[in-house]
Amino acid sequence: MDEFELIRRLTRHLPSRPEVVVGPGDDCAVLRLSEPGQDLLFKTDAVVEGVHFRRSDRAEQVGHKALARVLSDVAAMAGQPLAALVTLGLPEDFDPTYVDGLYAGLNALAQRFNVAVVGGETTRVPGRIILSISLLGTVARDRAVRRVGSKPGDALFVTGELGGSLEGHHLEFEPRLHEARWLADHFQIHAMIDLSDGLAGDLRHLLAPDGLGAELLASAIPISVPARRRAQASTAARPALVAALADGEDFELLFTVASNQAVPLLDAWKKQFHPLRLTCIGKITSEPGVSLRDKTGVRPLHAHGYSHFAEPERN
Amino acid sequence: MDEFELIRRLTRHLPSRPEVVVGPGDDCAVLRLSEPGQDLLFKTDAVVEGVHFRRSDRAEQVGHKALARVLSDVAAMAGQPLAALVTLGLPEDFDPTYVDGLYAGLNALAQRFNVAVVGGETTRVPGRIILSISLLGTVARDRAVRRVGSKPGDALFVTGELGGSLEGHHLEFEPRLHEARWLADHFQIHAMIDLSDGLAGDLRHLLAPDGLGAELLASAIPISVPARRRAQASTAARPALVAALADGEDFELLFTVASNQAVPLLDAWKKQFHPLRLTCIGKITSEPGVSLRDKTGVRPLHAHGYSHFAEPERN
Numbered sequence: 001m002d003e004f005e006l007i008r009r010l011t012r013h014l015p016s017r018p019e020v021v022v023g024p025g026d027d028c029a030v031l032r033l034s035e036p037g038q039d040l041l042f043k044t045d046a047v048v049e050g051v052h053f054r055r056s057d058r059a060e061q062v063g064h065k066a067l068a069r070v071l072s073d074v075a076a077m078a079g080q081p082l083a084a085l086v087t088l089g090l091p092e093d094f095d096p097t098y099v100d101g102l103y104a105g106l107n108a109l110a111q112r113f114n115v116a117v118v119g120g121e122t123t124r125v126p127g128r129i130i131l132s133i134s135l136l137g138t139v140a141r142d143r144a145v146r147r148v149g150s151k152p153g154d155a156l157f158v159t160g161e162l163g164g165s166l167e168g169h170h171l172e173f174e175p176r177l178h179e180a181r182w183l184a185d186h187f188q189i190h191a192m193i194d195l196s197d198g199l200a201g202d203l204r205h206l207l208a209p210d211g212l213g214a215e216l217l218a219s220a221i222p223i224s225v226p227a228r229r230r231a232q233a234s235t236a237a238r239p240a241l242v243a244a245l246a247d248g249e250d251f252e253l254l255f256t257v258a259s260n261q262a263v264p265l266l267d268a269w270k271k272q273f274h275p276l277r278l279t280c281i282g283k284i285t286s287e288p289g290v291s292l293r294d295k296t297g298v299r300p301l302h303a304h305g306y307s308h309f310a311e312p313e314r315n
Numbered sequence: 316m317d318e319f320e321l322i323r324r325l326t327r328h329l330p331s332r333p334e335v336v337v338g339p340g341d342d343c344a345v346l347r348l349s350e351p352g353q354d355l356l357f358k359t360d361a362v363v364e365g366v367h368f369r370r371s372d373r374a375e376q377v378g379h380k381a382l383a384r385v386l387s388d389v390a391a392m393a394g395q396p397l398a399a400l401v402t403l404g405l406p407e408d409f410d411p412t413y414v415d416g417l418y419a420g421l422n423a424l425a426q427r428f429n430v431a432v433v434g435g436e437t438t439r440v441p442g443r444i445i446l447s448i449s450l451l452g453t454v455a456r457d458r459a460v461r462r463v464g465s466k467p468g469d470a471l472f473v474t475g476e477l478g479g480s481l482e483g484h485h486l487e488f489e490p491r492l493h494e495a496r497w498l499a500d501h502f503q504i505h506a507m508i509d510l511s512d513g514l515a516g517d518l519r520h521l522l523a524p525d526g527l528g529a530e531l532l533a534s535a536i537p538i539s540v541p542a543r544r545r546a547q548a549s550t551a552a553r554p555a556l557v558a559a560l561a562d563g564e565d566f567e568l569l570f571t572v573a574s575n576q577a578v579p580l581l582d583a584w585k586k587q588f589h590p591l592r593l594t595c596i597g598k599i600t601s602e603p604g605v606s607l608r609d610k611t612g613v614r615p616l617h618a619h620g621y622s623h624f625a626e627p628e629r630n
Contacts, residue, residue, distance in 0.1 A: 076342035134449035
């Protein structure tokens with residue numbers, strides 16, 4: 001059995017669903033939506049060895065991460081995933097066991113979120129492994145939650161805890177698909193994005209389409225245990241608050257709702273998703289720009305997460 | 316303007332269509348089908364520098380090729396393309412002008428075949444350029460033409476001329492979208508595939524699902540001018556017939572119809588698509604395996620295009 005033979009074997013038993021009319025092995029996959037009047041969600045994302053993961057990372061986790069990233073994008077639109085295509089770039093000297101692990105991690109997550117894997121392509125890429133996932137999802141007509149739509153005075157919420165993702169979270173995070181759909185089903189979510197490049201940066205993508213700004217409350221930012229631990233371990237490390245504001249790959253949901261919905265939302269969330277945190281971290285302002293408020297006052301926050309007074313505040 | 320700024324500029328004006336509800340710039344693209352009851356086609360394909368193209372190839376042609384490859388897959392199902400996502404992997408020292416050219420070639424082809432480009436992702440890939448395209452297409456319900464479905468006795472047809480694609484055709488070929496849809500609208504096409512890995516190899520993908528075989532007529536194989544020219548230029552080159560049987564990247568359509576449809580099909584084709592050739596190159600057999608018939612007899616043909624008697628037949 002040569003190595004491409006192994007890949008063929010690995011891709012023979014892939015998660016499916018009733019919507020799959022033609023799966024792997026033809027020129028294209030063919031899908032038939034089970035409900036009429038749905039909008040389609042379409043997204044692609046790649047992880048590259050040496051950029052998004054290391055060869056020393058567990059293959060199952062790398063496969064998990066590659067699919068989880070695009071699932072997180074579907075979550076951010078309050079959609080549901082349907083089918084994925086896998087593009088795998090491999091160097092000539094690749095380890096078949098590693099490829100086995102990539103598919104194991106990917107398939108396990110696909111099965112858990114009912115994603116059909118409807119095809120795969122393997123191509124030679126000298127020197128490094130690349131795993132690119134294309135995802136097709138659905139959402140009820142006109143119900144996709146966009147980045148645009150926030151209003152001045154809206155409350156700004158974030159799920160989970162932020163910062164320090166590269167300590168391990170980035171390889172094992174759960175895409176917030178169930179949470180996002182529950183949010184969109186029970187509350188009028190004005191706008192939503194998933195955090196991939198860090199709160200301080202991604203928040204701007206949520207504000208820019210509407211020309212709005214935001215004021216964050218420093219004491220409210222939910223800081224992850226790894227971010228706190230790293231800050232405490234070394235005075236050379238960035239302060240935990242800065243990590244929570246600036247670190248990438250959190251893959252939590254950031255969204256806005258009318259301020260009078262904030263308390264009912266927090267109550268309902270707690271009943272539904274405890275112990276997963278949901279935190280109101282600030283409010284939307286009509287004035288563009290992002291600022292951070294703490295006991296010393298309000299100062300502008302830069303996209304990389306640093307602000308004048310965040311610097312000395314080490315903990 | 317930094318280089319990623321340039322890419323943002325390049326991806327700002329992309330081909331669209333009325334089905335695009337949300338284009339580039341949100342977490343996912345959102346699409347709404349204009350007709351109910353259509354099946355979806357889903358495909359992804361990548362071109363890698365040093366494998367599928369060289370840095371010295373014109374960027375416009377590389378962009379064209381990347382999209383044309385997936386369009387050819389949609390053609391092979393007799394479908395129509397709807398929307399594409401572009402994943403671009405770039406080394407740190409990439410040339411913005413080259414990226415400009417990639418998008419120019421890709422967008423020009425997209426516009427010509429009414430494909431919306433609904434998003435792009437740019438990622439860092441040390442050392443080489445990678446261009447991966449995800450395509451979403453449609454086809455009338457149950458009308459996708461598959462690889463499975465041939466019957467013993469069927470006539471086997473191929474469009475265009477084969478071999479020598481690497482002399483230039485692979486960078487500028489036309490996906491046979493119009494031709495495939497016309498074929499499926501006017502004749503009962505039993506099975507179809509597009510030729511990417513060479514006739515002798517891809518033919519097996521058309522036969523294997525049904526456990527069938529084929530007999531090719533050597534004198535009927537349409538040999539391209541570049542394949543003939545290369546064979547004539549050097550006695551060390553592979554014979555032109557072998558090139559036509561084995562060279563990859565032809566991106567022509569290979570399909571089967573009932574034998575009594577062969578003559579009406581050829582007549583109708585000539586009126587519709589002249590001067591593009593359509594050739595009956597053999598027939599489907601109930602006996603598995605592929606054989607090649609010429610004046611000296613019938614011999615088995617291997618997947619790489621060589622057969623016992625093809626070797627000495629140089630021209």
